[in-house]
Amino acid sequence: MSGELLWVLGLLLCSMVLFILNKPRMDVVALLVILALPLSGILSLEETLAGFSDPSVILIAALFVIGHGLVRTGIAYQLGDWMVAKAGNSESRLLILLMLTVAGLGSVMSSAGVVAIFIPIVLSIASRIGSSPARLLMPLSFAGLISGMLTLVATPPNMVVHSELVRNGLDGFSFFSFTPIGLLVLALGIGYMLIARHWLGQTKAQNSHALPRQTLTELASAYRLTERERRLRVRPDSRLANHPLNELELRSQYGINVIAVERQQRFRTLLQIATGNTLIQPGDVLLVDLASPTIALLGAYDELGLEPLPLSDSYYSIHSHQLGLAEVALPPESRLPGKTIQELGFRSQYQLNVVGLRRSGQALEGLLVDERLKPADTLLVAGEWKDIKRLHGLSRDFLLLSLPAEVDEVAPAKRKAPYALLCLAVMVMLMVSGLVPNVLAALIGCLLMGAFRCIDMDSAWRAIHWPSLLLIVGMLPFALALQKTGGIDLAVHGLLQLFGEAGPRALLAALFAVTAITGLFISNTATAVLMAPVAIATAQALEASPAPFAMIVALAASAAFMTPVSSPVNTLVLDPGRYRFTDFVRIGVPFTLLVMLVSVLLVPWLFPL
Template identity: 30%
Template sequence: MSFEIIFVFALLALALFLFATDYVSFDVASIILLVCLLISGILTPQEGFSGVSNPATITIAAMFVISEALRRTGLLNRAGNFFCNKMEDNFWPWLFVMLLFVSFASSFMNNTAVIMIFIPVMIDIASRIGLSPSKLLMPLSFAGILGGINTLIGTSTNLLVSSIVEDRGSTAFSMFDFLPMGLIFLAAGFIYMFTYGINAIPSRREKEKEELTSEFEMNEYLTDLIVKPSSNLIGQILDAEKLTEELDLDVLRIFKSEHDSSAQRNEVKIQANDVLRIRGSADEIDKLLRREDLALRPSHQWVDTDLQHGRDALVEAAIAPESALDKRKLADIDFGKRFGAVPMAIRHHGKLKQEKLGEVQLSGGDSILLSLSKERIQDVSNDPSFVITSELDVMRPRTNKIPIVLTILSLVVGIAALGIAPISVTAPAGVVGLLVTGSLSTEEAYTAINWKIIMLLVGVLPLGTAIDKTGAGAMIAEGMITMLNDFGPVVLLSGFYVLTTLLTSIITTNASVALLAPIAYEVASQVGINPEPLVLTVSYAALLTFITPFGHHANALVFGSGHYQFTDFTKIGLPLNIIFWILATIFIPVFWSF
C-alpha cells in the first residue's frame, strides 16, 4: 500500500469525522480536505480546483438563483392560499392534491424553498380545522423530498451524481432519467403516508392556533419595570445594552405614560414612571433591581398582544438548514443591528430555551421567537437564513414577473430535456435572463446561492478524483466485491443502498454521495457491469433518508416548527426507508439493467 493510498484513507477517516461532528461546519471541512490534497501533492492545482469549474457546481448555483426568482414572484404563496381555502371545506382530498403539488414544484426548483413557503400554510390550515400542525409538517417535508428525486434539477444530489458519472467517461443523465423510479417511490410514499404515516405522527404542537408567548413559555421571562422619579436614568437616552450589561436580559421596548405606541429603544429619552418591558429570568431581574431606582410592576398572564403594540411585532422564525447561521452561536449574530430584533426564546433540537440564549449553537430547523418592528419582518423574510413560520403573505410578491420567470424556467428545462444544450449551459443562461429582465437583482442572486453547498462541492469533488487517482477506490471496491459479489449484482446494489442510508444518517446528503458514488462506479467497473444502477442507488438512498430529522435538510426545516422529537422521525421514517430499500432492490435493475 503506497503512501498516497494511506494518505487518502486517512483523509476519508478525517472527512467522516468532520462531517459527522460539529467540530467545524461541513463547508470548512471540505476546504480542509482540499488543502490537504494540494499540500500532499496527490493532486495538482488544476485537479484540486476542478470542483470550481465542475458543471454540477455551476448548475447547482444557477438553480438556486432560478428557484429564488420563482419564490419572489409569489406564485407558490398564491397556490398555498388557494389550497388553504379548499382544505378548510374538504380536507383529505385537497391535502393529497396539495402534497402532490408540492412534489411537482420540488421537481423543478429547490425543495427547501417550496417547503419554506408552505410551512406557515400548513400551520394555518391545521389551526382552522383543529388538527395538530405536527400531523402535516412531516408529510410536507416528505412530499418535497419525493418530488426532488424525479428530475435532474430537482435536487443538487442528482446533478452531483450525473457529474460524477460524466467525469468517469459515461454519459451524463438527462432531465427525466430519474423519473420512472422516482414515480414508484412517490406513489409508495403517498400510499404509506395516507394509510399509516399521518395517523401515526404524534401531535406535538397544539391543535388550536396558540399564542407565541404560550408556545415558547414566556410567562416567567417577561417583566415590566417602572422608572422611579428618583432615578438617575431620567433625562438620558435609553442605552439598553449599558443598562443590562453583564446580565442575561434584553429591553424589548419602553412605554411612555402619554401614549402607547411603539418607540425606538435607542432613541428614547427616559422620563419618570416610564415602563421598561424586559426579557429575562427572575434571577437576572433581581440583579437589575439592585439599582434601587427601578420598581417591579405587578405581573400578569402575558399574551401576544402585550408585545404587539403599534409597530411592534412578534414572529417565529426557523433557521434554514445549511444556511450561513448554521453552527454559529446566537451571541455572534447581531440581531439588533441586522433586523432591529430581540431573540426571546429558541427551540433547539426539540428543547425550549429561554435563558443563556447567546450560548446556543444554532442548527437548521431551530425556531426563534423574535420581537421586532413590523416593517423589519420583510428584512427577516428576505434573508435566506430564515423561514418565517408564524406569518402568511409576508413577502411583497413580484406578480408582474410571473410570466417572465415561468418562461425562463420552461426554456431552461425544455432545452435541456430535448438535448439541444446541457443543463450546465441552460441554467446559467436562465440566470442571465432573470438579471437582464429585472426579475432578480444581482445582490438577490448572490444571496440566493447556498455558498456552503457550493464550497462543499469545491472541496469534496477533488477527493473523489484522489480516490480514483491513487487506487484507493479500487482497493475499497475489491473489498466490497469480495464480500458481496458471490451473491450477484442485485445483492451488491442492495448493500450499497443500506450503506448509503446509514452514512447519510450521520453526514450530509451531498457529502455521502460524493464519497460513495465514485466507489460504486469503481465496483461496477471491476465487476464488469453497468455502473448506472449502482450509482443511482447511492443517489436515491442518500436522498430518501427519513430516519433522522437531519438526514435531509427538508426534515431539519420542519423539525422545530413541528415541535418534533428526534425519535418521531425514526418511528415514521424507518418503515418508509425499509419499503424504499425493497423497491430499489427490485425495480432499479428493471429500469437500468446490469
Template identity: 30%
Template sequence: MTIPDLPNNHALAMLLITIIALYFFRRDDIPLQTSSLAVIAILALVFTVFPFEDNGVHLEPSSLFYGFGHEALVTVCGLMIIGHALVRTGALEPIGRNLAKLWKISPTLSLLVTLLVAGTLSAFVNNTPIVVLFLPILISVAIRTKTDSSPMLLPMGLATLVGGMTTTIGTSTNLLVVSVASDMGFRRFGMFDFAPPALIAAAIAIIYLWLIAPRIIPDRTPSLPDTSPRIFGGYLNINEEGSCVGKTVAEIRKLTDNQMLIEFIQRKPDYRNVIPLPDTKIKAGDRLKVKDYPDRLKEYETVLNATLHTEKHKVDSEHPLVEEKQTLAEIVVIQSSGLNGQTLKQANFKERFGVAVLALHRDGKAMDLGRRSLNKVPIQTGDVLLVQGDDEQVNVLKAARGLLIIDGAANLPYSKKAPLALGILISVILVAALGLLPIAVSSLCGVLILLATKCINWDDASSALSSQVILIVAASLALGAAMMKTGGAEYMAQMFVALAFDLPPAGILSALMLLLAVLTNIVSNNAAAVIGTPIAISVANQLNVPVEPFVLAVLFGANLSFATPMAYKTNVLVMNAGGYKFSDFMRVGIPLIILMWVTLSFVLSWMYL
C-alpha cells in the first residue's frame, strides 16, 4: 500500500473544514441552517484571506455562492412546491380513499399495495407529502381493526425512501449527485437511466418490508397516550374587594405572567358577553370565562383575589371542576407549517387556533419540561403536539397549512383544482423524461402554472420551501466545489484507493457505497452525496474504469437512510406517529441496508464493470 503525498495547504484546510462541517451537521442543538450558513461563510472567508490559484486560475470566493442559483436547487425547490400543491388541493385523496377500502378486504395484500403505491409515488414526488397522506390512513385502519399500527407505519416510511432512489427527481440527493457529476464533465443522467438497478434492489426491499419487517418490529403503543393533564373550564368571579377591579385585561393578564387567556367576560346586570380587548376595564361582579389546568385556575383565583366557579357553583370538594366537551388530537408539525424554529408563544398558537397544547413529543417520547416552559420550546419539524379543544377548533386545525392531524378519522382535503394539480405534475415529469426540457425548467414552469391557475398562492409556495434544504444544498455544493478545485477530493480518493488496494474495482465500488451508507445515517445525506461524488469520479479515473457505476454507488449509498430516525426527516414523522424507539429503526433498517448494499453492489458490477 502506497500512501499518497500530502496535498497543498488549501486542500488540507478543506478536509479539515469538511470534518468540522459534518460534525456540526450532526449536532441537534445547532440548527442545520446555521451550520450550513457558517460553512459557506467560512469557505468564502478562507479563500478571501488566503487566495488560491491553480495553473494560473484564481478561485473567486464569490463562486462559492453559485449553489444558491444552481439548477439542482432550483429543481428541488420547484418539486417541493409542486408536491405541496398535491397535498393542498387533495390530488392524492382518491388514492388514500381507495386504499382505506382495500384494507377492509385483505390486510396482507393491502400492505403490499400500500408499499408499492407509496414507493411509486415517491419516485416522482418528495416523500414527505406521501408519508403525510398515508399516516392517517394506516392509523385509521389500525383503530378500526383493533390492531397494532407498528407493523404498518415503519415499512411504509422506508418504502418511500426506497422508491425515491429510482429516478433523478426522486430525492434531492439524486438531483445533487446528477448535477455535481454533470458539472465535473460527466454526462447527465436521464430521468430513468439508473432505474433498472434501482428497481431490482427495490423489489427485494419491498418483499423484505412486506413479509419480514412487520414480524420483527415489536408492538409499540401510539406516541401520545391519553394520560396528559386536561384543560378545564371555569369562571373567575371578580369580588368587590378584588385587586383587579378597575384594571384593564392587559394589566390583569400581566399579573399572571400573561398565562391566563380570557374567552369572554360576562357582565351584570344581564350577564351579556363582553369581548376581552386589552384595554377593557374589569368591573366588580364580572365573570371571566377561562380555561386552563386546574392548578393554574386556582393560582389565577389567588392572584386576582377572585372566586372560581363552575357554571352554577363555587368550586369546592362537592362541586369540582368539570371537563368540558373537549376532544384530543395529535398534531404532527411538518415543514410547511412555518412553525419550525418558533416557540408556541412566538407563533401565537393558542390565540390562532384556540386549542391548548397538553404535551410535546420529540424523537418518540414526551419532553419533560414542565407546563410553564412548554410555550417557550422551539418547535421542530416532526414534533408531535397533543392538543385539546372543541370540535370546531380541531376542524380549524385540520384545515391549517403544515399541520397533520393523526386521529385516524380526519377527512383528507379535496378541491376542484386537484385534477389540474395532478395533471401539472404529470406534465412536468413527461416533458423532462422525453428530453423536451430540462427538469429545472419544466418544474419551474409547473410552479408558474400552479400559481396562474390558483391551485396554490404565494403563501403556499413559500411555506413549501425548506430553509434547511436550501442552505444545506448550497453549503454542500460550495464545499464540494472547494474540495474539487483545491485537490482535496483527489487526495481523499487516493487515500481510499490506497486503503482498498487489495480489492478489485468491484470491491472498491462496494466499499465506497457502504461508506456512504454509514455516513448518510449519521450526517446530512445531501452533504454526504455532494462530497462523495467528486471522490467517486476521482477513484474511477485512478482505476481507469467507467465512472458511471461509481457515481451511482454514491447516489445509492447516500439514499440508504434507513437505520436511524435522524437520517431523514420522514423517519422522524413515522417515529413520532408510531411510538417507535431508536432501536426499532436499527432492527429493521440495518438488515435493509445490507440487503440493498449487497444487491446493488452485485448489479452495478454486473451491468457496468
C-alpha cells in the first residue's frame, strides 16, 4: 500500500468522521476535500474541479427546480387533498394512498421535499380519524426512500451511478430501468407497513399538550372578522372607478377597509392584494372589512356606487393560497402603545392591513382607525403570505406569532398547475425517447417552467439545494483519487477474495450490504460516489456486465431504512412521529434485508450478468 493511497484513505476516513459529527457542515467538508487533493499533489486542479462540469450535477440542480415548480403550482397539495377525500376514515386505505402518492411524486422531485409537504397533511388527517401519527409517518418516510428506486431521476445516487457508467464508456441506464424493481419494492413496502404499523403506536392518538395551529377560519372567527366581511362590486358609474385607494379615504370617512380586489381578466378571476396605489376599476369586486358590523352603510354604498354581493364563506378561506392572516403581538419593549392604528402605517410600510385587535384576550367588536394601542394588545394583519413571512424579526416593536395552518399549503402559482404538468411531461418524454441527453431534457423543462411562469428566477435559485451539489462535487474527486492510487483495485481484490468463489450473486449481496452499511454513516449520494467505481471494477474483473453491479449500488444507496439519521427523509419524521432510534432499527433492518433479497434475485434477471 503506497503512501499516496494511505493519504487518500486517511482523508476519506477524516471526511467520514466529520460527516458523522456534522461539524463542520457536509458542504464545508466537501470544500476542504477540494482543497486537500490538489494541494497534496494526488490530483491536478483540473481533475479536482471536474465535478463542477459533471452533467449529473447540472441535472440534479435542474430537477430541484422542476420539483419546486410542482410545489409552487400546488400540484403536490392537490394530490394531498385528493388522498384525504379518497381515504375517508380508513387508516389502511390512507396508508396505501399515502405511500403511492409520495412514491409517485418522489420519482420526479426531491423525496425530502415531498415528505416535508406531507408531514402536516398526515398530522392533520391522523388527528381527524383518531389515529396515532407514528403509524403513518414512518410509512411516509419509507415511501419517500422507495421513490428513489422508481426512475433514473428520482434521487442523486441513481444519476451518480449512471454518470459513472457513461464515464467508463458503458451504456447508462434508461429513465425506467429502475421502475420494475422499484414497483415491486413499493408493493412489498406497502404490505410490510400495513403489518409493521401495529408496532409503532396505539390505534388512537395520544393526547398532546401542544395545541394544533389555528386555521384561517378560526383566526377570522376569533377576531370577529366574519361579522364584518363584505364583497362589493364597483358599478360602472361609481366615483371610485379609476382612482387609487390612497385618494379615496374609504377607511377614515366610511369605515371601509379594502383588503383585496377580485378582478376579471379574460376567462379567469385574479386576486390583487390592496395597497395604497391599487387603482380601482369598474367591475372590480372589493373584499372589504367594515369598521363595525353594525354600521349603516347602505346609503354609503349608493353614494360610492357599490353593489353588495353574497359571501358564502370567509374570503380568507376562499383565497387561502394567496391571502393570509397572522397575529402580531406587542412585546414589552415596543414603542407602538399609545399610537393609533392609522399611525402605524402597516399598509405603506409592510403592504399589510390591520384587520383585528384583541385586548385582554377579547376581540374588539369593530376596528376604528383612531383606536390607541395598549401594551399586550394583539393585532391581526392581512395580506399576501410572502409579505406576512417578511415580518419575522423585522422590528423590535412587534412580534409575529405562529402562522395559521394554511401557510403550509401556499401555492403562489396555483393557476399555472396545468402548465407545470405539461413541462414535466415534456421533460419525461424527452428523457424516455432519448432524443436529447437527460441534462438537456431537464434544462428544457426548467426553461418551460420559467416561460409559463410556474417559477421565477429568484424562487428557482432558492429551490436548488446547493449543499447537496457541493457535496457531490467534493466527493467525485475521491473516486478518481482512489483509482489513481490503487484503492479501487484493492477494494475489488478484497471482495473477490472473500466472495469470488461464492458466485456473482454473493458478490451482489456483498456490494448491497457494504453500500447500505456505509450509507448509515455518510450521505447516500457520497456512498454512491465511492461505491459505483468499485462495483464497475468488480464486474470488469469478473468479465461480467457492469449494469447489475451498478444497479445494486444504486438500490442499496436508497435503502436507508435502518436508522433515523441515515437519510434526511427519516430525520424529518423523527420528532413529529415521536420515534425512538430503536423504532427505525427494529422496523428498518428487516425491511432492508427484504429489499436486499429482492434486489439480488431480480437484478440479474433484468440485467443479465
